[in-house]
Amino acid sequence: MTDWLTLPDLATRRYGGSVVWADDETFAEKENLITAAPPVFHPHTFGHKGQLYDGWETRRRRTPGDDNAVIRLGLPGVIRGVVVDTAFFTGNYPPACSVSAVSAPGYPDPHELIAAPWEPLLTHVPLTGDTRTEFDVDNPRRFTHVRLTMHPDGGIARLRVHGHPVPDPALIDPHALDLAALENGARVIDCSDMFYSPPSNLIAPGTPASMGEGWETRRRRDTANDWAVIRLAAEGTIRFAEIDTTHFKGNAPGWATLSAGTPDHWTPLLPRTRLQPDTRHRFRIPNPHPTTHVRLDIYPDGGVARLRLHGSLTPEGLQTLETLRA
Numbered sequence: 001m002t003d004w005l006t007l008p009d010l011a012t013r014r015y016g017g018s019v020v021w022a023d024d025e026t027f028a029e030k031e032n033l034i035t036a037a038p039p040v041f042h043p044h045t046f047g048h049k050g051q052l053y054d055g056w057e058t059r060r061r062r063t064p065g066d067d068n069a070v071i072r073l074g075l076p077g078v079i080r081g082v083v084v085d086t087a088f089f090t091g092n093y094p095p096a097c098s099v100s101a102v103s104a105p106g107y108p109d110p111h112e113l114i115a116a117p118w119e120p121l122l123t124h125v126p127l128t129g130d131t132r133t134e135f136d137v138d139n140p141r142r143f144t145h146v147r148l149t150m151h152p153d154g155g156i157a158r159l160r161v162h163g164h165p166v167p168d169p170a171l172i173d174p175h176a177l178d179l180a181a182l183e184n185g186a187r188v189i190d191c192s193d194m195f196y197s198p199p200s201n202l203i204a205p206g207t208p209a210s211m212g213e214g215w216e217t218r219r220r221r222d223t224a225n226d227w228a229v230i231r232l233a234a235e236g237t238i239r240f241a242e243i244d245t246t247h248f249k250g251n252a253p254g255w256a257t258l259s260a261g262t263p264d265h266w267t268p269l270l271p272r273t274r275l276q277p278d279t280r281h282r283f284r285i286p287n288p289h290p291t292t293h294v295r296l297d298i299y300p301d302g303g304v305a306r307l308r309l310h311g312s313l314t315p316e317g318l319q320t321l322e323t324l325r326a
Contacts (some may be wrong), residue, residue, distance in 0.1 A: 002081035004016050004162045006133070008091075008182060008200055009162040010242045011146065012036050015183075015205055016074030016212075019056075021110035023068050027057035028155060033148070035159040035302045039157035055089065055157035058150065067094075070113050074205075075165040075183055076103075076144040082122060083160035091127040094154035098122055101143035103292045118147055127156075139165075142166045167233065169321045174312075177233070180294065180309035181205070184233040185321065189293075191228040193217035193301075199228040202296070202307045211247045216303035226253075227297045230307070231261060234317030235244070242268055242298075242308035244280045252277040253298035259293035269294065290314050 011017040014036040022030035032055050037053040041136075046052070058067040079101060086093040100118040108116070121137050148159055167184045181184045182203045191199040195218035201208070202215045217226045238260070247251040258270035269291075270283055288311065296307055313321070 005083075005135070006198065006200075007080055007162040007164060008075060008162050008204070009160045010040055010073045010079065010165065011071050011159060011218075012074060012075050014074075018072045018074075019069055021113065022056065022069045023049040024058040024153075025056060026059040028053040028055050031057045032056055033069060033156065033159045034071060039087040041084065044067045045131065049184075053088065053155055053157070055087070055155050055187065057089070057092065057155035064150070067153050069160070070110065070233050071146050071148065072160065073144055073146065073161065076142060076168070077163045077165040078140060078142055079121065079137045079146070079161055081137055081162045082135045083132060083162070084127060084135070084160040084292055085154070085160070086127055086129055087157040088139045089155040090129040092155050094127055094150035094152065094156065096124050096151040096243050097156070098149040098151065100147045100149070101136075101139075102145050103142055104144050106261070113145060115204065118170070121146070124151060130280045136223045137163075138289060153198040167321065169318065172321065174313040174318045176310070177310060178308050179232040179234075179236040179238060179311050179313075180230050180307055183234065184292050186233045187231045189229050189231050191215075192226045196303070201298065202228060202304060203230060204262060205307070206304045208247060211251075211303060211305075214247065214305035216248070216251065217298075217301045220301040224297045225297055226301045227295055230294050230309075232292055232309070234275045234313055236311050236313045236317050237287055238269065238285050238294070238309045238311040239288050239289050240310040241283045241285060242280065242302060242310070243275065243283070244306040244308070245277055246280060246305040247278060248303040248305065249277045251302045253300070253302040253304065255299040256273060257297045259291070259295040259297070260293070262293055266295055268322070272299070297310075
């Protein structure tokens with residue numbers, strides 16, 4: 001598996017992404033492109049415009065040109081890879097596509113985005129029908145929007161845009177923020193187990209709609225415990241921690257600890273503390289001090305919906321974010 005596939009999908013609707021414009025969606029709506037769930041197909045389900053498809057499908061072009069859709073990333077950031085999925089499009093997929101990106105300040109409308117200076121990420125790459133194709137992206141810039149171009153027309157089921165979220169320091173209060181938030185640039189860099197779901201769900205935006213949107217490990221049959229390591233958005237001091245077991249009823253951990261430091265050396269941050277199922281727990285950190293990494297240990301196994309680590313950036317941490325933004 002390509003390494004960047006483990007990174008969050010910056011475009012998904014689940015994280016606030018939106019398809020803000022398309023020049024045509026005659027057969028299937030543009031919004032389907034960023035649906036979090038995999039595409040599905042029900043044969044012989046016809047509407048007034050033909051077979052219903054779970055994707056974006058345009059009319060057959062009879063004049064020169066290409067079809068375009070513009071997606072606002074829910075999590076602006078550095079793009080490491082793109083997945084273009086033509087699932088179930090067999091005789092009506094585009095033979096090629098392109099992907100470009102732009103970093104647009106504020107909240108531009110579609111007309112402003114169309115006129116923006118787009119930067120190519122993928123240029124006229126070939127596609128095949130009913131296939132999930134992965135493309136590496138090598139560009140260190142932070143982007144806020146992507147444009148998907150079909151050459152010349154057809155249907156694409158899903159677009160995934162994997163990468164590292166990078167926040168805008170101008171929109172961050174360095175004295176009060178969630179240092180573990182994915183949208184602020186934090187990352188889960190290691191874990192003991194992700195059998196049921198990825199640990200990046202721990203630090204995802206919003207509240208989970210189900211257990212599947214949290215982090216859940218398999219049942220342990222030994223004497224060890226499960227854990228995850230989070231690299232904070234930047235160096236900061238944590239004052240409050242929130243460990244949320246919402247939706248985990250018969251499979252919540254019994255206890256948890258938090259440690260601060262580096263992957264080579266940990267110091268206690270929150271002592272071993274009992275957890276309740278399906279509960280949002282909030283704890284004051286007794287002895288806060290600057291750190292760049294936090295380790296969550298759960299005992300012995302189970303599921304955690306969200307981890308929030310509220311505090312403030314150090315001057316060095318703020319400088320780190322400003323450097324990333326540049």
